[in-house]
Amino acid sequence: MTDITDLDRSSTAVEERARRPRIGVRFEVIEPLFALADALVIVVAGILGGVLYQRAISASFGDAGVYAGLGLVASSTYVLAAYHFGLYRMNELLERERDHGRVWASWCLAILVLAIVLFLLKSAGQTSRGSVVCFFVLGGFGLVATRRMARRCLSSALMTGAIRGRRAIVIGTQSEMAQFARRDLLVRFGLDEIERVVLPRDGGGDPSSELHKLHVETAQQRVRGTPAEEIVLALSWARAEDIELVLDRLRAIPLPVRLLPDCAVSTILRRQTSTPQRSYMVELQRAPLTNLERLSKRVLDVTVAATSLFLLSPVLVLAALAVKLESHGPIIFRQRRHGFNGQPFVIYKLRSMKVLEDGAAVVQATKQDPRVTRVGRFLRETSIDELPQLLNVLQGNMSMVGPRPHALAHDYEYGKMIANYAFRHHVKPGITGWAQVQGCRGGTPQLELMEKRVKLDLWYIDNWSLALDISIMFRTAFELIRPRNAY
Numbered sequence: 001m002t003d004i005t006d007l008d009r010s011s012t013a014v015e016e017r018a019r020r021p022r023i024g025v026r027f028e029v030i031e032p033l034f035a036l037a038d039a040l041v042i043v044v045a046g047i048l049g050g051v052l053y054q055r056a057i058s059a060s061f062g063d064a065g066v067y068a069g070l071g072l073v074a075s076s077t078y079v080l081a082a083y084h085f086g087l088y089r090m091n092e093l094l095e096r097e098r099d100h101g102r103v104w105a106s107w108c109l110a111i112l113v114l115a116i117v118l119f120l121l122k123s124a125g126q127t128s129r130g131s132v133v134c135f136f137v138l139g140g141f142g143l144v145a146t147r148r149m150a151r152r153c154l155s156s157a158l159m160t161g162a163i164r165g166r167r168a169i170v171i172g173t174q175s176e177m178a179q180f181a182r183r184d185l186l187v188r189f190g191l192d193e194i195e196r197v198v199l200p201r202d203g204g205g206d207p208s209s210e211l212h213k214l215h216v217e218t219a220q221q222r223v224r225g226t227p228a229e230e231i232v233l234a235l236s237w238a239r240a241e242d243i244e245l246v247l248d249r250l251r252a253i254p255l256p257v258r259l260l261p262d263c264a265v266s267t268i269l270r271r272q273t274s275t276p277q278r279s280y281m282v283e284l285q286r287a288p289l290t291n292l293e294r295l296s297k298r299v300l301d302v303t304v305a306a307t308s309l310f311l312l313s314p315v316l317v318l319a320a321l322a323v324k325l326e327s328h329g330p331i332i333f334r335q336r337r338h339g340f341n342g343q344p345f346v347i348y349k350l351r352s353m354k355v356l357e358d359g360a361a362v363v364q365a366t367k368q369d370p371r372v373t374r375v376g377r378f379l380r381e382t383s384i385d386e387l388p389q390l391l392n393v394l395q396g397n398m399s400m401v402g403p404r405p406h407a408l409a410h411d412y413e414y415g416k417m418i419a420n421y422a423f424r425h426h427v428k429p430g431i432t433g434w435a436q437v438q439g440c441r442g443g444t445p446q447l448e449l450m451e452k453r454v455k456l457d458l459w460y461i462d463n464w465s466l467a468l469d470i471s472i473m474f475r476t477a478f479e480l481i482r483p484r485n486a487y
Contacts, residue, residue: 026163074114082102114132223250418454
């Protein structure tokens with residue numbers, strides 16, 4: 001457990017955990033693996049039951065393919081019934097010693113369905129009743145034996161750390177987190193706890209106080225420093241103001257946020273008797289893009305960026321020569337920007353000004369700005385100065401399409417004045433974006449213009465699709481023909 005008042009030691013612990021090799025079986029595949037194991041046991045039992053029975057009464061082996069087909073039909077029904085009875089949940093596999101009744105109930109249901117299928121297909125006469133009985137006996141005892149072995153294997157895997165869940169950072173009060181040990185989080189929720197941040201709520205402090213807000217903001221910094229895949233909150237459900245305060249501080253982080261059941265809710269859940277106990281978490285914030293969506297977007301980015309860089313390299317070389325010949329200074333202008341999850345990176349542009357601003361005060365360009373060179377004005381109007389950002393895309397700092405990144409000074413300024421401004425960092429910044437093809441290109445001398453741009457950026461994040469990205473890229477090409485607001 002880490003108290004946020006001792007950040008130095010906790011930071012070292014987090015770094016050590018982040019460096020550990022993530023080798024093992026993912027929690028999400030435990031259920032499918034055991035379902036597959038049960039299905040294999042049933043198919044093998046079907047083949048053995050038929051073959052052994054035929055061997056015993058007629059000294060022949062019969063048709064093993066037919067018996068395998070019976071096993072497939074029965075295994076499909078059994079797996080569905082076992083899922084319904086919760087037999088594949090890890091807490092059920094580990095904590096319920098006497099679950100043989102549900103195993104046999106599911107197996108009897110599977111055999112009943114098999115008998116109905118044989119009757120409907122008029123194949124009952126071709127299948128020996130004795131082989132079905134042997135199948136039933138071998139399959140039932142095989143499933144019970146497999147479950148006992150599974151319990152031992154899972155216990156051993158948990159002890160050795162061979163099972164890994166979704167990496168999560170737990171934030172909450174001492175009293176609420178006391179009910180969740182590291183093993184409980186893995187078994188009940190599939191969470192691999194990598195950090196635990198304690199908030200000072202047990203003393204009854206005011207959640208609106210500056211001290212409490214400071215602790216929450218510090219917790220936010222701890223989240224950014226961990227390789228977490230999601231955030232879970234352990235807070236009292238009766239203290240809605242606490243939950244809202246913490247969630248408000250975490251909205252800028254592009255990770256899913258879930259709420260664990262508090263002590264009162266957990267007590268109610270443990271009283272479930274009619275059905276297998278289930279573990280609940282409330283989703284308070286979803287991730288902006290799934291892993292598959294991020295992968296598809298990355299493939300599109302790399303493909304388009306590499307192709308564009310190859311085709312436009314002559315234009316880039318000529319523009320670089322023009323910049324070098326017109327004025328002294330570097331060809332490439334570098335400036336720090338905030339990227340995905342608010343992480344800073346260095347953006348590349350062809351230098352279009354006589355100054356290289358990158359500090360606490362960055363003045364936006366205006367019409368007839370004396371800082372802009374003659375070549376620079378042409379480059380800015382045609383957006384040729386943005387071409388080096390293709391390298392940012394290949395490096396993974398940017399995307400082809402996304403909210404345009406602003407200078408750090410502007411982020412700090414607008415973040416205080418515009419609600420949900422930090423949401424723009426839920427995805428990678430882009431060379432172009434939905435706001436740009438809607439005419440919000442160039443400077444934002446009035447706050448209303450920036451608010452409109454942020455609104456369009458947030459719409460893009462909420463409605464992202466691969467088709468939308470492709471559409472924006474095509475519309476950007478037409479937008480460059482009419483260089484409005486580009487100066």
